[in-house]
Amino acid sequence: MTLGSSNGAVADAAPLSAQESDPRVMGWMEGFPPPKDKIITQPDSVYFSFPKLRWSVCHLREFLPTEEISRGLGAPVPLAYPPPYEFGDLRDAIDALTFTPLGAHAPMSWEQSLYANYTDGVLILHKGRVIYERYFGCLQPDGKHAAMSMTKSLTGLLAEILVVEGKLDDAAPVSAIVPEVRDSAFGSATVRQVMDMTTGLRYSEDYADPNADIWTYSAAASPLPKPAGYAGPDGYWEYLQQVKPEGRHGDAFHYRTVNSDMLGWIISRVSGKSVTALASERLWRPMGAEQDAYMTVDGKGTPYAGGGLSAGLRDLGRLGLLMLNEGVIDGKRLFPAEVVKKIRAGGDPAKFGESYPALVGGRYSSMWWLYPGDEGVIAARGVHGQTIYVDPSAEMVLVRFASFPKAQNPLIDPTSLPAFRAVSQYLKSR
Amino acid sequence: MTLGSSNGAVADAAPLSAQESDPRVMGWMEGFPPPKDKIITQPDSVYFSFPKLRWSVCHLREFLPTEEISRGLGAPVPLAYPPPYEFGDLRDAIDALTFTPLGAHAPMSWEQSLYANYTDGVLILHKGRVIYERYFGCLQPDGKHAAMSMTKSLTGLLAEILVVEGKLDDAAPVSAIVPEVRDSAFGSATVRQVMDMTTGLRYSEDYADPNADIWTYSAAASPLPKPAGYAGPDGYWEYLQQVKPEGRHGDAFHYRTVNSDMLGWIISRVSGKSVTALASERLWRPMGAEQDAYMTVDGKGTPYAGGGLSAGLRDLGRLGLLMLNEGVIDGKRLFPAEVVKKIRAGGDPAKFGESYPALVGGRYSSMWWLYPGDEGVIAARGVHGQTIYVDPSAEMVLVRFASFPKAQNPLIDPTSLPAFRAVSQYLKSR
Structure with missing residues (x-):
């Protein structure tokens, strides 16, 4: 794949996979300054076209004026989690779940679906506790x-x-x-x-x-x-x-x-x-x-x-x-x-x-x-x-x-x- | 004072006082939508000219792309304060302090200086405790x-x-x-x-x-x-x-x-x-x-x-x-x-x-x-x-x-x- 093919106009041709289009793999905006072909800028037809959008979805404020929704100044109320060993078991169990995509015949695992869907972050709460949480691509727990x-x-x-x-x-x-x-x-x-x-x-x-x-x-x-x-x-x-x-x-x-x-x-x-x-x-x-x-x-x-x-x-x-x-x-x-x-x-x-x-x-x-x-x-x-x-x-x-x-x-x-x-x-x- | 005189180009003529130019008094950006003559927009020669800048200094992200400096996700460590009665006494005492401005002869009180200086917020820490804290104009404790x-x-x-x-x-x-x-x-x-x-x-x-x-x-x-x-x-x-x-x-x-x-x-x-x-x-x-x-x-x-x-x-x-x-x-x-x-x-x-x-x-x-x-x-x-x-x-x-x-x-x-x-x-x- 050449960088040219990552242009929104021809993205139809052969879309990169989730792994291939991971912003860290693509190297978007890395370096001081980034190489010219790794800089993502205005307009939105550029910064919000695939695969650049895989970086931009976490960085909209760097392109646009924004207004804060303030959480205030107090301590956050942490979400509840199971003990780590239980959390790990739950993750393994959920990753291994299989299902048949709509209109398909071959089954797919939950973990495969995360890549099929170009997931950046997924959180599952059950009975008020976080039982599953994973981050991909541009997202981190402290990111937006x-x-x-x-x-x-x-x-x-x-x-x-x-x-x-x-x-x-x-x-x-x-x-x-x-x-x-x-x-x-x-x-x-x-x-x-x-x-x-x-x-x-x-x-x-x-x-x-x-x-x-x-x-x-x-x-x-x-x-x-x-x-x-x-x-x-x-x-x-x-x-x-x-x-x-x-x-x-x-x-x-x-x-x-x-x-x-x-x-x-x-x-x-x-x-x-x-x-x-x-x-x-x-x-x-x-x-x-x-x-x-x-x-x-x-x-x-x-x-x-x-x-x-x-x-x-x-x-x-x-x-x-x-x-x-x-x-x-x-x-x-x-x-x-x-x-x-x-x-x-x-x-x-x-x-x-x-x-x-x-x-x-x-x-x-x-x-x-x-x-x-x-x-x-x-x-x-x-x-x-x-x-x-x-x-x-x-x-x-x-x-x-x-x-x-x-x-x-x-x-x-x-x-x-x-x-x-x-x-x-x-x-x-x- | 007419709104026309608040234009940066003629601000020299008769600058509004701190009290007169308080953004809440001016009514900047109040209402949904604000009246046409109360909307502050690009370019910076408009939004960052006095008296509009008295509002804009608290709202730069609403005009410009920005990047976050994250505090992370944990609880903040609150600053230390004296007991309220002591805090109140300290405030009265500091407000009443007088000094002579450089090049002047008449004394000025600390509290007068806050207005002379178009203060939006002032915080004084002494021996690690906040002994004085006041907000004016566009600023609040949870504002930037x-x-x-x-x-x-x-x-x-x-x-x-x-x-x-x-x-x-x-x-x-x-x-x-x-x-x-x-x-x-x-x-x-x-x-x-x-x-x-x-x-x-x-x-x-x-x-x-x-x-x-x-x-x-x-x-x-x-x-x-x-x-x-x-x-x-x-x-x-x-x-x-x-x-x-x-x-x-x-x-x-x-x-x-x-x-x-x-x-x-x-x-x-x-x-x-x-x-x-x-x-x-x-x-x-x-x-x-x-x-x-x-x-x-x-x-x-x-x-x-x-x-x-x-x-x-x-x-x-x-x-x-x-x-x-x-x-x-x-x-x-x-x-x-x-x-x-x-x-x-x-x-x-x-x-x-x-x-x-x-x-x-x-x-x-x-x-x-x-x-x-x-x-x-x-x-x-x-x-x-x-x-x-x-x-x-x-x-x-x-x-x-x-x-x-x-x-x-x-x-x-x-x-x-x-x-x-x-x-x-x-x-x-x-």
């Missing part, structure tokens, strides 16, 4: 990783907390809360339709299509100075004001990032706080986080509520525990149980559609994914393989950071979802 | 503030640690360590001349002169994409390779930021670590820091060793304690006492010159300021009023963050240095 669209679930959780506390009326039209979007497609949607992404918007989010609206949106959102002659919207919130309608609100689930940014605006407007400040106050500080997290911001300092979060693996484990235990962590209640119960009860499988082959029959509720099946799995998902996977049937929380070469999660679901179920089965059988 | 050129002292301390440990030969020519600068003015300088800023370089750092080299340097250093047709050096280290000589190395102290970036390159080259990684490993992690710090980076990810640090007030107090106690904090030795002894013994008052009226007879050594006088004060200084002031004669460490309207510290020294001495005298008299 891009959460991508898992950010949406953070935004959705904060919104649902405000709903349950009576501070946000989810039946209200968005225009009653944010009059600035009165003339956009959002104006006539309800807050709940935004939370569940059943708005009728003209918005294409096909990451593989270079003309998709998502890229226009990115131009509005870029914190870099706008190019000369740029006449488009400046910042996330100006973009939202000119989104056009398409279809009817409430008819169907359409996965569109702009809903999350609309929700970010809504919760900031009703709480008087930025999404970062809310996340710090309601979650990062009280949950005993061991690292600050951060969110990228647009040129006006607005955090990217649809995808800007970077955080530590264990801290997203804490977030998963809060979902599993309905607001309680370390014996402390952070928000009413009703918040998670409402999220679980929401969404509509009839509206969910078939865009996600592995999830047909599931639901999308308050920006969380409710998986089909009896286990009652609730998940956060982000492109390139990010997930928080909460399986109450096994009292399990699984967090995975990854840098899968392609963005689309349906490509990584086949080697992921059955692997997660294999772990869940194993834990239930112990 | 731009350290500006105090960054240089961090870089110098790390370099001196490597010298004492035998990993860096301070007598070696720079070209022996970083051959890339062989043809620049740095090539023929010794490491020690760089550390003490006695290099002979053509470099103007007059912040008031729009044609000064510092601004060209800023263009090289900017992480934003270069303007079309830009043909200058890209990044800190490319800039260093084309610095021209002027005068003779070793003859005189000339305060030039590029020396610090050269030193950053040197210590990265010999240690194999970025300045941020070194600062984390040698200082932030072992000193029990309560916050991560960060440094801004250029377009190639090189931390700005000459001015890029932002940190918490108390964490710079910890750094001051390490200087006071020659490498020991909380009973733990982080580096040999020889490091501070060497810094204290270095520099040459004959070379120091008279550019700093309040400091004539002082020295500059390993990027620390050694003040004239019997107290043996050693200090870090940064534009707009940043200082770590270590007075061993009073077992005192004082850290001040500020956002004085003008950059130049000689303008703020008259209401600062005699104020610091008044506190020192008071503490010695107790």
